[in-house]
Amino acid sequence: MSAVDVAAVDAALVARLAADATLAALLPDGIYFDVAPGNKTRFVIVQFQTHEITDGFGMELYEVLMYRITARVLTATGVDANAAAFRIHQLLSWLPLGVIAGYTHMETLQVGRDKHMEVDAIDNDIRWQVAGGDYEIWVSPSAPGMPEEFTPTFDGRVFDVS
16 A cells, blocks of 8 residues: 555646646536536546556555546537547656656556447437547655655666666
8 A cells, every 4th residue: 555645646637637728628528537427518537447556675666557538529519539639648648747746757658549439328319429548657656754865767668766
């Protein structure tokens, strides 16, 4: 179990997406975890998938959280969900998430793509465009007890703990 609250990663992720004016213009109905309110037609859904902790040297070295992040657009709106998915990708891929309480952001990687059409469960004539992907967010705890000189970095192949 992490010494810091991993919900801080959730908050940083949502803050990154919510702060972008371009994404807000494409999907003005907001960002939601798991389910949006029924009256929304253009929004982002963030779904937590997995969380792994890697220990070493008697402490937690890093954590990897995976989220499925998708743009959801009612087809009748005339907006293309692909444009929003691309903007989400621009905001998250290879950029720091910003301040994450108790953590140092290492990197965010898109590890899968999601694109499909959904038929509404109540009205079969209603269609939803869904586009986005699965993102891994790599963080290192910076909680008390972690040596200050220990800051793991990741170059895509191997961790450097020097």
